[in-house]
Amino acid sequence: MAQFLLIILLxxxxxxxxxxxxxxxxxxxxxxxxxxxxxxxxxxxxxxxPEKSAISAELQYIKDLAQFNATFKLFMxxxxxxxxxxxxxxxxxxxxxxxxxxxxxxxxxxxxAFGKQGSQLKCPHTKGLYVYPNINIAENLPAFLPETDFxxxxxxxxxxxxxxxxxxxxxxxDPIKRKAKTx
Ligand SMILES: *[C@@H]1O[C@H](CO)[C@@H](O)[C@H](O)[C@H]1NC(C)=O
Ligand SMILES: *[C@@H]1O[C@H](CO)[C@@H](O)[C@H](O)[C@H]1NC(C)=O
Numbered sequence: 001m002a003q004f005l006l007i008i009l010l011x012x013x014x015x016x017x018x019x020x021x022x023x024x025x026x027x028x029x030x031x032x033x034x035x036x037x038x039x040x041x042x043x044x045x046x047x048x049x050p051e052k053s054a055i056s057a058e059l060q061y062i063k064d065l066a067q068f069n070a071t072f073k074l075f076m077x078x079x080x081x082x083x084x085x086x087x088x089x090x091x092x093x094x095x096x097x098x099x100x101x102x103x104x105x106x107x108x109x110x111x112x113a114f115g116k117q118g119s120q121l122k123c124p125h126t127k128g129l130y131v132y133p134n135i136n137i138a139e140n141l142p143a144f145l146p147e148t149d150f151x152x153x154x155x156x157x158x159x160x161x162x163x164x165x166x167x168x169x170x171x172x173x174d175p176i177k178r179k180a181k182t183x
Pocket of ligand 1 (some may be wrong): 034035036117155162164165
């Protein structure tokens with residue numbers, strides 16, 4: 001799940017900006033998960049303290065999923081009101097995606113970079129406990145991103161029903177500038 005989030009975020013952000021900037025850090029503010037009890041009996045969605053740069057998730061699936069999709073929405077503040085505006089909205093067939101059938105060269109490279117972690121996306125997705133510890137997206141961020149707040153809504157759905165809905169908020173910041181501001 002988190003790998004998928006990273007892939008989409010990287011693709012989006014990589015397409016947004018080409019100018020070289022300082023290496024930004026990411027801090028998560030909120031991470032909420034709402035699960036469908038027909039599919040998931042227990043879950044934990046947590047931001048790893050104290051740095052808040054990583055998230056962890058644990059999901060106990062009680063049903064196999066032969067087929068599942070993810071919808072991914074990214075929101076960023078719109079100037080000047082700073083209210084969130086949707087900047088990306090995609091619906092991806094995870095089973096096809098995990099097999100590398102997405103026709104995007106950049107995605108192929110990113111999926112390769114995940115190596116065996118990518119196998120948690122394979123289909124059919126059998127029931128059981130799935131653990132995604134200490135997902136640190138910031139470690140993998142390229143150096144050319146804009147400083148910004150953002151919100152992500154990611155829902156996973158089987159053809160029959162929504163399985164899990166997640167909402168994440170966070171921000172990207174330049175640690176050097178931030179230090180300068182506070183001293
Ligand atoms: C997830 O969100 C969808 C669309 O907003 C909603 O229809 C569905 O009931 C939600 N599912 C859960 C498990 O909350
Ligand atoms: C799953 O994603 C594929 C590819 O985007 C789309 O064609 C299909 O309609 C989606 N299915 C559901 C149930 O959302």
